[in-house]
Amino acid sequence: MDYEMKLPITLKPFDWAAFILSLAIFIAFTLFGWKQGGNITYLLIESQDGSALYALSEDRTVTVKGPVGESIIQISEGEASFIYSDCADELCVQSGAISGPGEWAACLPNRVIISTRGGESEVLDAHVF
Amino acid sequence: MPMFSEKQINRIAMLGALSLFLSTVEYLFPRPIPFMRLGLANIPVILCLDLLPSEKGRESVLPTLAYFLLILLKVLGQGIINGTMASYVFLFSLAGSFASGVMMYLAWRFLKRNITFVGISILGALISNMAQIILSIAFIFGSTAWRILPLFLGIGLVSGCIMGIFAQRFSEKSLWWNKMRDIK
Structure with a gap:
């Protein structure tokens, strides 16, 4: 053979x-x-209520509402991550922290997307809830 | 006049059931990367192309309509297994599956001599992802959804290759499948 x-x-x-x-x-x-x-300085959180920019330099916890419940996003030490979401699989939490260019995390069932944004060059067209 | 013969109905049901079973297997798999999907349930859909009429007037096991019926069965099966039947995810899945179904059909129909199930499966994965991202930009997430695309395309390329290689190999070697291909 x-x-x-x-x-x-x-x-x-x-x-x-x-x-x-x-x-x-x-x-x-x-x-x-x-x-x-480019130079990542902001976190953009988009949900059904609209979108909001947060500085990555300030530590904070943001709670947003979506179709299936609440999603909690934590900004800490220049990184952002989902720490809780009312969805079945919590893939968003498993995705971990984001901080670099082009990075994102999302809870698709709750229709929440977070993504990193650059500094001055970006036009700030988002509103805060 | 019935749309399909009893034999044809049996084959569609068999492939639909196989797809439902593979959806279940996929659901049980752990996901090493979030959002990763293998697309096992697509194997019967790809294989089904083998049974369609390839040239006008030639006798075939199944009419083209059966292929699209199978895609519908696949989407329903996935909806039931994944529990997304009553959510917008289901509509996305439906749109993605039909877009890629049309693409795979066209690729198979017109490039048959120069393509195998590997290329067909890769194109299917590509179109399915593009369709779903375009829908999510239009209806759900806005332009941020573009950022999701690279990950989905990367996963789709890898899983598309694997599913395509499997389908091609299976279609060439399986005795069971060869029997399914018999017209009588």
Whole structure:
């Protein structure tokens, strides 16, 4: 018996095309996310009630309401994280803390997204609840 | 006149049940990364392409309509298993599944000679993610949703590859599947 090393399947040209297209779109959006970053100084919290910017330099706890209940976001030592949410799986809490460019965390059931925002260059068009 | 023959109904039901079972298996899996999904339930949908008419006038196991019916069954199954049936997540899942279903069908139909289930599955994952992100930008989260996209696309590419390789291999090697492919 001879054991050859080979791929379990034979790929065809459009398989590679699909792979490369998908990879290119992935890289494009990743770079886009980083580019928007720069110097991270704010946390943007978006929920059904609107959006609000908070300085990452000030420690605080923010509670927002969504369709399934409350989500609690903690800003501490320049990082932000979900510490509690009224959803079933708490994926948002498991996501951990965010602080760098292009980072985000979300509680999808409760429709809350938090993301990092840059400093002066960004136009502050958000309102505080 | 009935839309499907009894044999066809049986095959659709079989694939639908397989999809429901795989949704359950997926639900039981721990998620190493939040939001990560393997997309096991998509395997029957991809395999179903094997049974559709590939050229006009040629006899096939299932009509094209059956493929879209299977996608509907898959979405319903996932909704029941994940408990998202009564939420907006369900509508997103429906839109994503149908968008990727159409894409996979077109890729299979028109690129058949030059593509395997690997490429088809990758394209399906890509379109499903794009459709869902566009919906969430339009209706739920606003433009911040763009930031979620890289993670979803990355996961989709990896899981799309794995599911595609599995489907291709299964379609080539499985004796059971070869029997399903028999017209009689």
